[in-house]
Amino acid sequence: MAQQVRNKQVILRDYVSGFPKESDMIIVDNTITLKLPEGSNDVLLKNLYLSCDPYMRNLMNKPQGIPNPLSYSPQSVIAGFGVSKVLESGHPDYKEGDLVWGFCKWEEYRLVPSSQILFKVEHTDVPLSYYTGILGMPGITAYGGFFELGSPKKGENVFVSAASGAVGQLVGQFAKLTGCYVVGSAGSKDKIDLLKNKFGFDEGFNYKEEPDLNAALKRYFPEGIDIYFENVGGKTLDAVLLNMRVHGRIPACGMISQYNLTQPEGVTNLAHLVYKRIRMEGFNSADFFPIYPKFLEFVLPHIREGKIVYVEDIAEGLENGPAALVGLFSGRNVGKQVLVVARE
Amino acid sequence: MAQQVRNKQVILRDYVSGFPKESDMIIVDNTITLKLPEGSNDVLLKNLYLSCDPYMRNLMNKPQGIPNPLSYSPQSVIAGFGVSKVLESGHPDYKEGDLVWGFCKWEEYRLVPSSQILFKVEHTDVPLSYYTGILGMPGITAYGGFFELGSPKKGENVFVSAASGAVGQLVGQFAKLTGCYVVGSAGSKDKIDLLKNKFGFDEGFNYKEEPDLNAALKRYFPEGIDIYFENVGGKTLDAVLLNMRVHGRIPACGMISQYNLTQPEGVTNLAHLVYKRIRMEGFNSADFFPIYPKFLEFVLPHIREGKIVYVEDIAEGLENGPAALVGLFSGRNVGKQVLVVARE
Numbered sequence: 001m002a003q004q005v006r007n008k009q010v011i012l013r014d015y016v017s018g019f020p021k022e023s024d025m026i027i028v029d030n031t032i033t034l035k036l037p038e039g040s041n042d043v044l045l046k047n048l049y050l051s052c053d054p055y056m057r058n059l060m061n062k063p064q065g066i067p068n069p070l071s072y073s074p075q076s077v078i079a080g081f082g083v084s085k086v087l088e089s090g091h092p093d094y095k096e097g098d099l100v101w102g103f104c105k106w107e108e109y110r111l112v113p114s115s116q117i118l119f120k121v122e123h124t125d126v127p128l129s130y131y132t133g134i135l136g137m138p139g140i141t142a143y144g145g146f147f148e149l150g151s152p153k154k155g156e157n158v159f160v161s162a163a164s165g166a167v168g169q170l171v172g173q174f175a176k177l178t179g180c181y182v183v184g185s186a187g188s189k190d191k192i193d194l195l196k197n198k199f200g201f202d203e204g205f206n207y208k209e210e211p212d213l214n215a216a217l218k219r220y221f222p223e224g225i226d227i228y229f230e231n232v233g234g235k236t237l238d239a240v241l242l243n244m245r246v247h248g249r250i251p252a253c254g255m256i257s258q259y260n261l262t263q264p265e266g267v268t269n270l271a272h273l274v275y276k277r278i279r280m281e282g283f284n285s286a287d288f289f290p291i292y293p294k295f296l297e298f299v300l301p302h303i304r305e306g307k308i309v310y311v312e313d314i315a316e317g318l319e320n321g322p323a324a325l326v327g328l329f330s331g332r333n334v335g336k337q338v339l340v341v342a343r344e
Numbered sequence: 345m346a347q348q349v350r351n352k353q354v355i356l357r358d359y360v361s362g363f364p365k366e367s368d369m370i371i372v373d374n375t376i377t378l379k380l381p382e383g384s385n386d387v388l389l390k391n392l393y394l395s396c397d398p399y400m401r402n403l404m405n406k407p408q409g410i411p412n413p414l415s416y417s418p419q420s421v422i423a424g425f426g427v428s429k430v431l432e433s434g435h436p437d438y439k440e441g442d443l444v445w446g447f448c449k450w451e452e453y454r455l456v457p458s459s460q461i462l463f464k465v466e467h468t469d470v471p472l473s474y475y476t477g478i479l480g481m482p483g484i485t486a487y488g489g490f491f492e493l494g495s496p497k498k499g500e501n502v503f504v505s506a507a508s509g510a511v512g513q514l515v516g517q518f519a520k521l522t523g524c525y526v527v528g529s530a531g532s533k534d535k536i537d538l539l540k541n542k543f544g545f546d547e548g549f550n551y552k553e554e555p556d557l558n559a560a561l562k563r564y565f566p567e568g569i570d571i572y573f574e575n576v577g578g579k580t581l582d583a584v585l586l587n588m589r590v591h592g593r594i595p596a597c598g599m600i601s602q603y604n605l606t607q608p609e610g611v612t613n614l615a616h617l618v619y620k621r622i623r624m625e626g627f628n629s630a631d632f633f634p635i636y637p638k639f640l641e642f643v644l645p646h647i648r649e650g651k652i653v654y655v656e657d658i659a660e661g662l663e664n665g666p667a668a669l670v671g672l673f674s675g676r677n678v679g680k681q682v683l684v685v686a687r688e
Contacts, residue, residue: 058619233615249571256617266610271577271599275402275412275624280624282617 144288311335488632655679
């Protein structure tokens with residue numbers, strides 16, 4: 001007889017408006033049969049590591065206009081990127097014990113079609129949690145955004161906001177490897193110390209202690225910014241636009257400062273895009289999954305040689321998921337926020 | 345003895361703040377010697393047609409930060425693109441009677457180094473004034489912005505603001521030649537009639553009669569916009585961002601609605617650049633001068649066959665220049681605003 005086990009899940013209570021709270025999510029104990037139905041082509045997975053990412057906030061909104069197919073529904077399980085282990089497979093491409101990563105629901109176990117799995121984990125000499133970060137969605141996001149959209153050249157001036165986060169810490173290190181001058185902004189002294197002492201940024205500043213962001217940028221970039229890797233939007237973007245150089249590039253990865261505002265801040269200096277002939281380009285990881293193998297080839301040797309480091313902030317247990325996720329929006333996490341569901 | 349003649353000039357009184365007025369410019373009668381100095385390599389030109397363009401407003405501002413080398417100085421002659429005739433040349437590349445176009449001061453005659461001339465006029469079976477418009481800076485701007493940055497594909501949905509202007513009317517016609525659906529906005533019934541009946545736009549609307557620009561765009565683009573050719577900025581851009589499709593492109597040619605505001609409007613929907621992975625790119629004609637010969641090859645046959653038309657609004661006499669230039673910002677001109685200094 002098939003084994004029925006507990007399947008803990010994180011449920012969205014209702015659509016969210018404004019800043020998300022832990023109480024917007026509920027932990028429920030559901031059950032699941034840990035056995036594939038007869039003749040199934042599906043794959044039975046045990047979730048190990050889940051990724052907490054800012055874009056997930058947008059999936060909590062009541063859909064307006066053309067809905068995002070990933071958007072959450074009230075009273076349903078939320079989802080994000082994660083690393084899982086194959087318990088049983090009805091599909092020839094996967095076998096018991098395989099490790100995979102992709103988009104998955106926030107629960108302990110799940111039964112999915114093989115088409116829902118994104119990538120098989122091929123390299124296990126690095127921490128498995130890295131597949132939620134440097135080797136997963138944030139990694140390919142940083143790589144594609146910086147190299148493909150930023151088109152960096154040696155000696156150029158790079159500014160990164162949310163610079164100690166899952167993506168920002170990588171962009172800074174990629175910029176240094178390229179021979180750029182790189183400055184990051186973040187929201188605490190500890191984070192600035194990380195930027196300068198761990199990730200090798202040339203400079204960093206705490207935006208909360210800068211009453212005039214324009215003046216701060218002029219101090220660090222007297223000759224202007226060539227590449228702004230955009231993670232925050234709002235006031236920071238407005239100040240950056242005043243300090244961009246001609247033909248600058250702004251890969252726009254996220255605008256976390258705006259996601260919880262019912263009325264987003266107005267950006268007033270957009271005409272500088274015209275004056276300085278700047279390219280600003282929104283993107284997400286999906287645009288770069290086709291170059292994931294090329295990315296791995298680039299990044300794995302650097303990790304193994306210690307030339308690229310990655311800082312994670314680890315939360316333990318699915319029941320602590322809501323707090324970990326909500327913490328992103330107050331900047332509580334230091335480094336990439338990971339949630340451990342199970343270690344194997 | 346060298347001939348001294350009157351050289352009428354248009355002078356900027358002082359830096360301009362807010363909407364420009366005719367009285368911000370002064371007409372003065374200067375004099376010039378219509379003879380090259382002995383041994384000079386320079387070229388003596390008579391100005392024929394001058395181009396009135398929105399970007400000229402920005403050159404009237406008090407410079408802040410890194411100054412634009414083209415910026416005007418108080419009590420100096422203003423400048424823009426224009427078509428001129430060579431009266432005398434000390435340079436072997438030019439001879440008396442040649443017609444040229446490039447960046448030039450607003451005056452009747454000028455003595456310039458040959459390096460200041462941009463292009464020789466090679467085709468005179470089309471109106472000479474076209475070299476301030478369809479065959480000059482606005483033409484290459486429309487061509488480069490639409491084709492190179494917009495990357496249009498047959499069947500795509502294109503929106504153009506300031507659509508009856510020097511650049512907009514061309515973008516609309518280029519879009520139709522490419523097999524796109526194209527809608528334009530402008531500020532009067534006459535202009536909308538031009539869009540639909542002369543330039544072949546599929547639809548057009550008067551933005552002054554639309555209390556809700558978002559609703560207007562949803563009406564004309566129920567499936568969203570692939571390419572927005574940006575000429576105006578501000579509220580229009582904000583509404584467009586809500587209606588862009590995934591991987592849309594926004595070539596940003598100008599933001600005329602913002603140039604006269606001491607405090608620009610805030611654009612609140614920029615996070616849609618991220619959500620929909622949109623590329624927004626500021627540019628100007630200088631980015632595309634290298635492809636000017638290719639552009640001429642494309643556009644001249646279409647003009648000769650009547651497949652592309654061009655509407656000009658002609659003002660006569662340098663003394664009417666300030667009114668013509670200022671009129672751009674109230675939308676007084678219908679089509680490309682040209683100023684005739686002399687007809688030959």
